[in-house]
Amino acid sequence: MAVRPQLHRVVVVGGGVAGLEIATALGRRFRGERQRHGEGPSVTLVDHDTAHVWKPMLHTIAAGTSDISQQQTPYQAQAHAAGFAFQMGEFAELDRTARELRLLPLRDRHGRVVIPERRVRYDTLIIAVGSLVNDFGTPGVAEYCRVIDSRRQANAFNREIRVRVAQCLTQGKDLSIGIVGGGATGVELAAELIRLKDAVVAYGGEELPTCLSVTLLEAGPRLLPAFPTNISTSVQGQLEALGVRVLTHTAVNSVTEDAFILNTKDRIPASLKVWAAGVKAPEFLAALDGLETTRGNQLVVTASLCTTNDPHIFAVGDCSSLRLAGAERPLPPTAQVAHQQAQHLIRYLPDAVLHGRSVPPFRYHDFGALVSLADYDAFGSLGDYGLMKSVTFRGRLAHFSHVLLYRRHQMQLHGVLRGWLLWLIDRLNASARPTIRMD
Structure with a gap:
């Protein structure tokens, strides 16, 4: 045989x-x-x-x-x-x-x-x-900082922040959140935390703004270094208008249980710390x-x-x-x-x-980048591809473009019909369920 x-x-x-x-x-x-x-x-x-x-x-x-x-x-x-x-x-x-x-x-x-x-x-x-997030060997990061590289880490962070918010509202404890890294992850997380605060206030937690603060630290001269300068400037202004304390030119030398220690020896207190600087x-x-x-x-x-x-x-x-x-x-x-x-x-x-054919060389097209500040604003650039090179835009068009990236990913996984159904289900759930997780 x-x-x-x-x-x-x-x-x-x-x-x-x-x-x-x-x-x-x-x-x-x-x-x-x-x-x-x-x-x-x-x-x-x-x-x-x-x-x-x-x-x-x-x-x-x-x-x-x-x-x-x-x-x-x-x-x-x-x-x-x-x-x-x-x-x-x-x-x-x-x-x-x-x-x-x-x-x-x-x-x-x-x-x-x-x-x-x-x-x-x-x-x-x-x-x-x-x-994964790159801590660059900074002392104290592994012991005292949270990272959000995976589904499990994001879910664990959410469980912790719900406990801390409950302590704020019932015991008057301060919740100072410090985020290291002014790239897209750090910027978008800071905006979502402000959205969380606003939602808690809307659901009756009027005391939260007095005890919750968000600080974003960036070692470089500006946020979002991969984006055009005008977007970086606009994003920083928008975050500050929302109540985020933004510190550029601020390099973290080490981390303790309750603070970031800067290379200038200054301390930035933070009871909940997130490291979002660099990748490896x-x-x-x-x-x-x-x-x-x-x-x-x-x-x-x-x-x-x-x-x-x-x-x-x-x-x-x-x-x-x-x-x-x-x-x-x-x-x-x-x-x-x-x-x-x-x-x-x-x-x-x-x-x-x-x-048995060979795979041809890969060709990359830079279509630009998008960053979303929760429901407050969004910004985009068209990169160096096409007729409208280096064009920047903001607002509803940028926000819709950001949403489309995710929906396209869903359609590639589940097919066009199921992708549209998932989008519809998300919209229906958004209108029928709380805007933040409460379970």
């Missing part, structure tokens, strides 16, 4: 924006191959969490101005709908010779092993594990069986998005480093870059898997 050739196995590690879009699209494509021919390539997604949340929305979940239960996509349900397999586990080790990765045992909160250590074989591996790739990437990495742990990739030392391993999004021909520096770790790289592999990887 003839031995049937091994079917191609595509494994995607990381269920963020890029990873889940790739697993969903390839799962649907290869499921069609299996339905037509009775067999075909398989797709497996690996992630340490149980559900996906669009990362640019984490700050709204942290503030409690959006409901986590409505905005998350369970991986197992998505796998069933899109035709891929899901393996829950933490990536521990890569063996490039055997083409397999090892997953750590999955334990419950009591330490019991729920799922033992496993090994997952692959023919093509796509690493899309995103990035996860540290385990630096020890992946000889793959080339940067100082920030990013996997160095070629123009085809495969790693420099292994054509069977691709890396996309924040965990990868790609310097395009003629560019002075690698592409920035943004959701826009991750989305475009994901779409590139979605378009070309099936031909590589099914027909």
Whole structure:
């Protein structure tokens, strides 16, 4: 009897924006191959969490101005709908010779092993594990600061802030929130916290403004350094008008239990501290069986998005480093870059898997950037692509454009019809439920 050739196995590690879009699209494509021919390539997604949340929305979940239960996509349900397999586990080790990765045992909160250590074989591996906040080795950050890199961290922060708000209203305790990092995450979180305060006041917590304060610290000369200067200036003015204390040229040297210590030795008191300055790739990437990495742990990739030392391993999004021909520096770790790289592999990887063709070089288009200050305002720039280069805009158009980014992501995961239905459900829930999380 003839031995049937091994079917191609595509494994995607990381269920963020890029990873889940790739697993969903390839799962649907290869499921069609299996339905037509009775067999075909398989797709497996690996992630340490149980559900996906669009990362640019984490700050709204942290503030409690959006409901986590409505905005998350369970991986197992998505796998069933899109035709891929899901393996829950933490990536521990890569063996490039055997083409397999090892997953750590999955334990419950009591330490019991729920799922033992496993090994997952692959023919093509796509690493899309995103990035983490970079504390730059600042003393005290790990002990006293919260970060909002994941669904679980955002939910934990929300639980804590609801306790602190309750203490403010019932015991008169002060709640001084300090946020380090004047990029999009820090700016948008500060605005959502003001929205939270306004909502609590509307629901009867009139005492809250006297005990809750928000301070945003940025080491550089202005907020949003990746945006045009006029947007940075407008955003700072808007935040200050909302009551946020904005401090630029303010570098944090260390963190204590109740304050940020500046390099000038001054203290900025804060009872609840968030670190949102800088990003880096996860540290385990630096020890992946000889793959080339940067100082920030990013996997160095070629123009085809495969790693420099292994054509069977691709890396996309924040965990990868790609310097395009003629560019002075690698592409920035943004959701826009991750989305475009994901779409590139979605378009070309099936031909590589099914027909042995090579993936062509990736081309990046800078469509600009958007930042939303909750419901108060929004700002955008068109970047360096198209006829209206470097044009900036604000208000309803910018806010609607920001919303469309998320809705487009939902449609790519669930299809156009279900994407529109989810949008409609969100609008109905917004009109029928409290504007902040109260459970």
